[in-house]
Amino acid sequence: MDEDQAERDLEFLTRHREALLERSADSMRLINSFLADGYSVLFEGAQGPLIDLEHGIYPYVTTSPTAFYSVGSGSGLDPAAVQNRIGVLKVYQTMVGNGAFVSEDHGELGGRLQAAGGEFGTTTGRPRRCGWLDLVHSRWAVELNNYTSVVLTKLDVLDSFERIGVCVAYESEGELIHEFRPEHRFLENCKPVFRYFDGWQCSTRDVTSFDELPEAAKDFVAFVGTYLETEIGGVTKGPRDDDMLVRTGTALEGVVQR
Secondary structure, three states: OOHHHHHHHHHHHHHOHHHHHHOOOOHHHHHHHHHHOOOOOOOOOOOOHHHOOOOOOOOOOOOOOOOOOHHHHHHOOOHHHOOOOEEEEEOEEEEOOOOOOOOEOOOHHHHHHHHHHOOEOOOOOOEOEEEEEEHHHHHHHHHHHOOOEEEEEOHHHHOOOOEEEEEEEEEEOOEEEOOOOOOHHHHOOOEEEEEEEEOOOOOOOOOOOHHHOOHHHHHHHHHHHHHHOOOEEEEEOOOOHHHEEEOOOOHHHHHHOO
């Protein structure tokens, strides 16, 4: 940060200091008082555990925790009070910045996913690296965060693909590897092993329930859930609030209906 920007930030904080202090509170007591009064409390995280400060592939990590444990360390809430842990997972893989990305595609596929998914940084506009969904990595993330349900997003991005891949194992030095290791040196020497599915090749944007999805799309979702050994509570097929298709009878349905 340049010196002029630092001075502007300091001036801003000084000008708004009293307003900020008037609104400050002990988050632990505040949240617990809401829970005692019968309210539901929602915590929203960002980014994935691969760049978590404690568990990620250092040095290619961010400056803060990104895994579930940060709910307790950041808010003061007892993590045992959290009844539902909902993971959010794209149906393909993306990454911003440097670091090992086993399933990254450097050719036409990566560019096609990037264009179809609008994969450019919200703030910086920097293009995201893209590839097929890495289920080896995803299963580790599910295990680390102990999700009760997973939502698959951007299903509609895959609508036009003739076949769709998922990474189900790694190959390194002639060995087939099924367990993820968050070690950068290890990952950068791994190659992806893909399983492919027939695409559905029709639009899902106007679908209004999970059961209305094409059979090929439901087969794809079912495989991901089986591999992750976790409930796939729903999928999204667009950016709108009503574009999430919640599966009947899932734990996520109970959360959404509250």
